[in-house]
Amino acid sequence: MRVPSTFGQYVPVDSPVHTLDARAKMGVIAAFTLGLFLADGFLGLAVFAAAVAVVVRVSRVPARIAFRGVRALGLILVFTLLAHALRWEPATVMLVRLGPIGIDAEGLRTGIFFAVRIVLLMAGTSLLTLTTTPVQLTDGLESVMRPGAALGLPTGEIAMMLTIALRFIPTTAQEAERLIIAQSARGARFDEGSLVARVRAYVPVLVPLFVNLFRRAEDLATAMDARCYRGGEGRTRLHAAVMTVRDWLVLLLCGIGLVVTGIVL
Amino acid sequence: MVVFENVGFRYPGARTAALEGVSVSVRPAELVALLGPNGSGKSTLVRLSNALLSPTSGRVTVDGMDTADEDAVWDIRERVGFIQQNPENQIVGTIAEEDVAFGPENLGVAPAEIRVRVDEALEAVGLAGFQRREPHMLSEGQKQRLAIAGALAMRPAYLVADEPTAMLDPVGRADVLRALRGLRHQGVGVLHVTHHLEDVLDADRVLVLASGAVAFDGTPGELVGDPERALGLGIELPAEVLLADALRRGGVRVPAGHPSAEEIAEALCLS
Amino acid sequence: MPLLAEGLSYTYETGRASGVVAVRDVSVGVDVGDLVVIAGTTGSGKSTLLRLLAGLLVPTAGSVTVDGVAPGARETRGAVSIVFQNPETQFFAETLRADVAFGPRNLGRPEPEADADRALAAVNLDPSVYGPRSPFGLSGGEARRGAIAGALAMGARYLLLDEPTAGLDADGRRAVRAALRAERARSGVVVVTHDPAEFLDGASQVIALAEGEVAFSGTADALYDDPSAYEGAGLALPVVVRVQLLARRRGLPLARVTVDPGLAARSLLAARGESL
Numbered sequence: 183m184r185v186p187s188t189f190g191q192y193v194p195v196d197s198p199v200h201t202l203d204a205r206a207k208m209g210v211i212a213a214f215t216l217g218l219f220l221a222d223g224f225l226g227l228a229v230f231a232a233a234v235a236v237v238v239r240v241s242r243v244p245a246r247i248a249f250r251g252v253r254a255l256g257l258i259l260v261f262t263l264l265a266h267a268l269r270w271e272p273a274t275v276m277l278v279r280l281g282p283i284g285i286d287a288e289g290l291r292t293g294i295f296f297a298v299r300i301v302l303l304m305a306g307t308s309l310l311t312l313t314t315t316p317v318q319l320t321d322g323l324e325s326v327m328r329p330g331a332a333l334g335l336p337t338g339e340i341a342m343m344l345t346i347a348l349r350f351i352p353t354t355a356q357e358a359e360r361l362i363i364a365q366s367a368r369g370a371r372f373d374e375g376s377l378v379a380r381v382r383a384y385v386p387v388l389v390p391l392f393v394n395l396f397r398r399a400e401d402l403a404t405a406m407d408a409r410c411y412r413g414g415e416g417r418t419r420l421h422a423a424v425m426t427v428r429d430w431l432v433l434l435l436c437g438i439g440l441v442v443t444g445i446v447l
Numbered sequence: 448m449v450v451f452e453n454v455g456f457r458y459p460g461a462r463t464a465a466l467e468g469v470s471v472s473v474r475p476a477e478l479v480a481l482l483g484p485n486g487s488g489k490s491t492l493v494r495l496s497n498a499l500l501s502p503t504s505g506r507v508t509v510d511g512m513d514t515a516d517e518d519a520v521w522d523i524r525e526r527v528g529f530i531q532q533n534p535e536n537q538i539v540g541t542i543a544e545e546d547v548a549f550g551p552e553n554l555g556v557a558p559a560e561i562r563v564r565v566d567e568a569l570e571a572v573g574l575a576g577f578q579r580r581e582p583h584m585l586s587e588g589q590k591q592r593l594a595i596a597g598a599l600a601m602r603p604a605y606l607v608a609d610e611p612t613a614m615l616d617p618v619g620r621a622d623v624l625r626a627l628r629g630l631r632h633q634g635v636g637v638l639h640v641t642h643h644l645e646d647v648l649d650a651d652r653v654l655v656l657a658s659g660a661v662a663f664d665g666t667p668g669e670l671v672g673d674p675e676r677a678l679g680l681g682i683e684l685p686a687e688v689l690l691a692d693a694l695r696r697g698g699v700r701v702p703a704g705h706p707s708a709e710e711i712a713e714a715l716c717l718s
Numbered sequence: 719m720p721l722l723a724e725g726l727s728y729t730y731e732t733g734r735a736s737g738v739v740a741v742r743d744v745s746v747g748v749d750v751g752d753l754v755v756i757a758g759t760t761g762s763g764k765s766t767l768l769r770l771l772a773g774l775l776v777p778t779a780g781s782v783t784v785d786g787v788a789p790g791a792r793e794t795r796g797a798v799s800i801v802f803q804n805p806e807t808q809f810f811a812e813t814l815r816a817d818v819a820f821g822p823r824n825l826g827r828p829e830p831e832a833d834a835d836r837a838l839a840a841v842n843l844d845p846s847v848y849g850p851r852s853p854f855g856l857s858g859g860e861a862r863r864g865a866i867a868g869a870l871a872m873g874a875r876y877l878l879l880d881e882p883t884a885g886l887d888a889d890g891r892r893a894v895r896a897a898l899r900a901e902r903a904r905s906g907v908v909v910v911t912h913d914p915a916e917f918l919d920g921a922s923q924v925i926a927l928a929e930g931e932v933a934f935s936g937t938a939d940a941l942y943d944d945p946s947a948y949e950g951a952g953l954a955l956p957v958v959v960r961v962q963l964l965a966r967r968r969g970l971p972l973a974r975v976t977v978d979p980g981l982a983a984r985s986l987l988a989a990r991g992e993s994l
Contacts, residue, residue: 194542194579316541349541352583364808367774367800368868369824386820389810393854401536408497408529409539409550409597410521420548420565422558485858485887586760613885616760616912642887683888686915686979687957693983699990708957712964715990 191352192315199241199313204322206429207310213437214306217444218299226447227298233440234305243312251308252301259297266293316348321423324414338414350398357394361387449473449496449527449605449636454505456491465491466659469505473636475604478628480647480667481640483656484681489640492656493609496638497527510604525554528598528635532610534590535582543569543585543593544578550601561600568596571633572626588619592626605636612646620646644670644677645685648705655680671705687711721748721798721876721906725780726770739763741770741930743780748876748906752922753898757914759952763930764910768878771908772800784876796825799874803881805865806853814838814856814864815849821872830871837871838864840904841897859890863897870901877901878908883916891916915956918977926951942975958982969993 199207218230238248269286311319324341331337362372365386372383425433449472456466466488473479473496483489494500495507498514509526512519531537540546547565556564569575572592582590591611598606608627612620624646631637639647647653648667655663655670663670663680670677670684674692677684691701691711701714728741741763748754758764769775771782773789784794799821802808811817818834827833835845841863848856853864862882869877882898883891895916898907909917914924918938926934928951934941941948942963945955955963962975962982970989976982 192541192581194581315545317545345541346539349539349582352581353535356583360802361808363774364802364805365820367772367802368821368872369796370820371824386808386810390808393809394807398533398536401531401533402539404494404499405529405531405537405594406539406549407499408524409601410524410553411549412521412553416555417552418555418558418561419552420545420558420561618760685957686977687961690958690961690979690983693980694986697983697987699987708960708964711961712968715961715965715970715986716968 191311193243193247193312195242197240197242197313199237199309202313202432203423203425203429204314204318205325205423205425206433207314208322208326209433210436210440211307211310213440215303217440217442218303218306220441220444221447223447224295224298226443227295227302229443229447230302230306230440231298234302234309237309238305241309241313243309248309248312249305251304255300255304259300262297262300263290263293266290266296317345318421318423320344320348321419321421325423336414338417342411342414346402350395353398354391354395358387358391361390448475448510449638450506450508451492451495452506452508454495454502454507456488456495456500457503458491464503464659466495466502469656469659469661471654471661471664473605473638475636476631476634477652478631478637478639478647478650480644480650480653481638481656482642482644482647482653482680482682483662487656488659489656490609491659493529493607493638493640496605496607497529498523499529521554525601526604528595528601528603528606530591530594530598530606530608530611532613534587534594534614537594538582538590538597541581542578543574543580543582543596546582546593547596547600550597554601564600564602565596568599569593571599571629572596573622586619588615588622591615591619591623595623595626595630599630599635603635605638606630607638607640609640610642611639612641612643642683644682655682657681668704672703720750720752721746721771721782721784721908723747723771723780723782726767726777726782727779728766728770728775729778739766739930741766741927744927744930744932745780746771746908746925748908750875750904750906751902752906753902753917753920754906754908754923754925755914755917755921756908756910756925756927757912757948757951757953758910758927759912761929762927762951764912764927765880766930767927768800768880768908768910771876772798772878774800796821796872797874798876798878799869799872801866801869801877801879801882803884805868806856806858806861808865808868809853809861812852813850814843814853815845817853818864818868818871821868825872827873833871833873834867837867840870840900841867842893843867857890858886859893862886862890862894866894866897874905876906876908878910880910881912882909884911912953914953915959915977918956918959924948926953928952939975962986965989 221227238245267285267290269284269289320341324337327337370383370386372380451469451471454466454469455464457464469492481489495502498520501515507514509523512523514523538546539549544565547568548561551561551564569577572595574589574592574596585593612623615623627637627639641647650667653665653667653670654661657680670682671688674684674689688705691706695701699714702710723744723746726741726744730740739761744767746754756764756767770777773782782789784797787794789798809817815831815834818837819830822830822833835849838845838848843860843863856864883894886894901907921938924936924938924941925932926948933951934947942959956977958977958979959975962972965986966972970993972985972989
């Protein structure tokens with residue numbers, strides 16, 4: 183069966199980026215995003231693009247996979263570009279003209295700027311999920327949320343829920359694909375008729391999908407019980423996440439570097 | 448030892464008892480097979496053995512600890528590993544090593560020790576090198592062995608396997624059976640629930656449940672040697688066992704037990 | 719004219735995840751009344767082949783025709799039905815009758831419910847008893863047969879099934895086999911399985927696949943005459959069959975070979991009596 187290529191799915195290779203603490207990565211991504219939005223020139227974008235390229239290289243994630251998410255953005259990019267570039271009369275400098283509509287040079291420049299920024303944002307942030315396992319991510323989140331635990335937030339449980347949700351995304355996607363094929367084989371059409379008809383067409387897929395999901399949930403709860411899961415308290419971790427000197431250095435240097443780049447360029 | 452003493456169980460609201468007057472035991476390093484038709488109470492018995500359920504009458508103890516004692520629940524579950532029929536649904540982790548680590552993490556084992564246990568457990572089920580593999584990239588048989596590794600990493604004294612091969616192809620089934628046999632040699636007592644007598648011909652004992660009561664408690668040899676009795680218990684014998692039996696009754700001296708094709712053919716052509 | 723596949727090949731796009739198997743140059747013909755057994759280990763390409771035959775995948779080379787026309791063409795809609803593994807996990811309707819009627823209704827048949835009842839009867843589920851019942855409360859064997867009825871109700875002349883007896887107990891398997899035997903009066907049946915033992919008696923053709931290619935193709939008798947290619951595909955003959963082949967090689971005059979232990983014992987004892 184075809185495994186759906188979920189965008190941003192973890193790529194299990196060894197690299198310095200993979201071994202970096204999830205919290206350090208989250209911090210760097212935050213700085214990257216902030217810097218990207220502060221930058222207001224193409225030179226700034228070029229520096230950020232170079233940074234993404236270097237990290238992709240170091241992470242050993244195949245470029246094809248690293249930029250796969252960008253393809254999904256196609257429509258948004260075109261829209262961004264057009265929204266800025268297309269101008270009605272009367273406008274400043276028109277490059278091309280078609281009746282009352284034309285492409286404006288200044289608008290085109292802005293459009294390209296925003297589009298490139300979106301591409302970089304996408305590529306940069308997806309590097310986080312490409313090089314960090316969902317469990318490391320949720321552990322990192324839990325640790326970042328820790329102040330919330332003092333206020334009575336069940337941070338351990340929230341992290342576990344996230345982990346399980348992530349764990350079952352590929353399974354559920356496979357299951358949905360299987361059901362769509364199976365019901366199509368019984369003559370179901372998912373692409374005909376009104377919107378209501380199309381939504382209704384998915385009932386024979388969604389009902390068994392949920393029935394099977396509930397069964398899974400029950401089995402999983404039993405499995406977790408049998409393996410002594412009793413909430414976050416007292417749990418240890420295989421990979422006890424400790425921020426090493428390297429993690430702090432990367433976080434501070436990259437973080438400051440990215441934000442300053444954004445401000446200056 | 449896991450001991451059932453005159454155990455009864457009735458689901459809330461059910462008119463009839465799921466189990467009644469069941470007395471059985473599983474010792475360390477012993478392989479006990481549990482057979483019986485659907486609805487005979489196998490799954491209930493399994494869930495009573497690790498305190499997922501507690502008996503409505505009688506007593507279940509694990510190395511002396513009563514499963515009805517709420518303070519002992521986690522110690523009992525640490526001792527009695529449990530795997531289910533559907534390999535997919537019991538995997539918690541998003542990569543293999545994280546899943547195997549789940550049990551020890553819950554027990555509060557130190558990280559360095561978890562690392563050792565995870566690698567040992569994966570090795571024991573023949574999945575060394577699969578540490579970083581994602582569950583959906585594993586075959587069903589590999590997933591089931593991953594589940595066994597997850598139970599093993601808790602260092603259990605017993606493992607209860609509820610129809611672990613029911614959803615597997617012949618290759619996956621053979622691999623899982625091999626992994627379960629390996630446990631027995633490590634001193635783990637195994638309770639193996641199955642529909643297939645072929646899976647458990649080397650078991651120390653076979654228990655057959657029928658409508659919530661133990662209908663047979665003996666060796667696999669006794670069942671294989673008495674096809675009529677097996678049939679009466681609703682146990683499907685391997686076709687070659689039935690053939691051997693029919694030939695024996697026709698006067699051919701086929702060796703007892705579970706003979707190979709060559710042995711049966713040999714017996715046919717002698718005389 | 720039969721369901722005919724000639725020189726079928728299928729290659730997946732590169733870069734796809736593992737677990738997908740290509741098929742190379744496979745030809746199959748299925749007529750009404752046939753039982754074609756396609757055997758292979760996991761990864762042999764047997765499920766891919768079944769999807770190609772059902773028209774759910776488009777072959778990269780070769781062709782499939784249903785009674786002379788391409789599958790999916792108007793005239794052949796519903797002519798080929800496929801039953802996937804564990805089809806009972808596809809139930810969605812409130813009653814079994816409504817679920818089984820889903821296919822014929824999609825095809826625009828005038829009386830989908832009547833089609834459903836006929837299909838239920840064909841798999842030995844009394845429509846007046848099982849029709850109104852919830853499909854979610856059935857036993858394993860009943861649910862499997864109900865799901866197979868969902869394919870039959872479409873009026874298929876060719877019925878393709880992926881591991882139709884997997885996961886069922888002895889009674890459930892027997893009931894499914896009986897339903898398929900009865901179905902052969904009306905249609906051609908293709909069964910894909912990793913354990914073909916229970917379908918060898920009565921199979922009109924056995925095909926063994928290995929790594930997407932045909933390793934063996936012929937009748938069960940031809941298979942018994944020379945099982946080497948079949949065994950080379952990672953498949954094993956049932957022990958009962960091997961006993962008969964060994965006995966034959968040692969000179970016992972056996973007319974036919976069967977997987978049924980009772981029948982096998984009878985003919986072995988008779989042959990032994992003759993040769994003594």
